[in-house]
Amino acid sequence: MRAIVLTEHGGPDVIQYEEVPRPEPGSGEVLVHLRASALNRLDLWVREGWPGLNLHFPHILGADGAGDVARLGENVHDFSIGDRVVIDANIGCGACGACLAGNDNLCEDWNLLGETIAGTLAEYISVPARNLLAIPDTIDYGHAAAASLIFLTAWHSLITRGNLQAGESVLVVGASGGVNTASIQIAKFAGATVYVVGSNTQKLALAESLGADTLIDRSKEARWDKAIWLATNQRGVDVIVNNVGAGTMPLSLRAAAKGGRILTVGNTGNPIYEIDHRYLFAKHLSIIGSTMSPIEDFRTVMGLIFRGKLKVVIDRRYPLQATADALQRLEAGEQLGKIVIDIPT
Numbered sequence: 001m002r003a004i005v006l007t008e009h010g011g012p013d014v015i016q017y018e019e020v021p022r023p024e025p026g027s028g029e030v031l032v033h034l035r036a037s038a039l040n041r042l043d044l045w046v047r048e049g050w051p052g053l054n055l056h057f058p059h060i061l062g063a064d065g066a067g068d069v070a071r072l073g074e075n076v077h078d079f080s081i082g083d084r085v086v087i088d089a090n091i092g093c094g095a096c097g098a099c100l101a102g103n104d105n106l107c108e109d110w111n112l113l114g115e116t117i118a119g120t121l122a123e124y125i126s127v128p129a130r131n132l133l134a135i136p137d138t139i140d141y142g143h144a145a146a147a148s149l150i151f152l153t154a155w156h157s158l159i160t161r162g163n164l165q166a167g168e169s170v171l172v173v174g175a176s177g178g179v180n181t182a183s184i185q186i187a188k189f190a191g192a193t194v195y196v197v198g199s200n201t202q203k204l205a206l207a208e209s210l211g212a213d214t215l216i217d218r219s220k221e222a223r224w225d226k227a228i229w230l231a232t233n234q235r236g237v238d239v240i241v242n243n244v245g246a247g248t249m250p251l252s253l254r255a256a257a258k259g260g261r262i263l264t265v266g267n268t269g270n271p272i273y274e275i276d277h278r279y280l281f282a283k284h285l286s287i288i289g290s291t292m293s294p295i296e297d298f299r300t301v302m303g304l305i306f307r308g309k310l311k312v313v314i315d316r317r318y319p320l321q322a323t324a325d326a327l328q329r330l331e332a333g334e335q336l337g338k339i340v341i342d343i344p345t
Helices: 041-048 141-161 178-189 201-209 224-231 249-255 277-282 295-306 320-331
Strands: 002-006 015-019 029-038 066-072 084-087 124-128 132-134 169-173 193-198 214-217 237-241 256-264 286-289 314-319 338-342
Touching: 002 320, 015 320, 029 084, 029 141, 041 320, 066 141, 084 141, 132 295, 141 178, 141 237, 141 256, 141 295, 141 314, 141 338, 169 178, 169 249, 178 193, 178 201, 178 237, 193 201, 193 224, 201 214, 214 224, 224 249, 237 249, 249 256, 249 277, 314 320, 320 338
Parallel strands: 169 193, 169 237, 193 214, 237 256, 256 286, 314 338
Antiparallel strands: 002 015, 029 066, 029 124, 029 338, 066 084, 084 132
16 A cells, blocks of 8 residues: 655655555454545654654554545454544553543553554554544545544543633634634634634634634734733633643733633643743642543544534645645645645545
8 A cells, every 4th residue: 555654754855655565454443445634743743753752664644534444353343344434543452441431542552643653644544443433424534534633632622621611711822723723613612702812814814714702913912911911801811722832831821810721732832841830829720731532522522523513624635645745834834724635545
């Protein structure tokens, strides 16, 4: 089969479109003939590598995926050949205490497709049957794939971990990234008032189209924490979605209301920053980390996608062989929403 692989870490030139062996499904697994994938910043980080990331090369990138069931492993009874499915990239072992309790994202032997094990930028992938969800005929493969990782991440962070309630206020730091566009919609769906900080008018226009109530252009308002303070009558916001890290966390601490929660699922900026802990105790703040979601959260939020209650924003679509070009667009920060990779049949 053809796939997008790394044979070493590095810059854009290490991305290869090559022939690799097709996987075979083991017991409890399903071989999926992928029809679409989508990009995440994770793909750039894995390409570059980091201390402690020990991959088996050649390594296949990609966490998002949707396609058709091609073959069933032993002891799989819930799917049939040809079923249209979307993949939950969060792979638990299914046997440890966390998995048995329904917290598979806390698994003792946790893996993420495309990060620690072979991913979805390929013609085929074998995954546990429990990580598959049937998709309606009305849902495009690309939309299902592009929604999967960002919406499960945003839902688990805001709703499950953050306990967002109707009537609260939410600040999303960033206007056009995948998790941020999902967070805006989920916050509105939950009945919250949504503030968004973005880097330019085009990205803020996208946020507004998704339901954001108040827009702040950080190119004009460098101290956007002050802008939030004024916009909320010197109260601050109840919940802040901050996946940037360095440079924005100090501002988030100041923009939060008393008793506020600051949610983070990653760091598109530098992960190392200082915290003025006076804000934490004086304002009774909580900083809440979250990674992926349990399978039940995945099924819940994808059900909302299928019913049209939430929608994934698609920036552009590229064929599998042009993934290197798509990654360059992602790395340049030019995208508005998700970049879909279409995989030939």
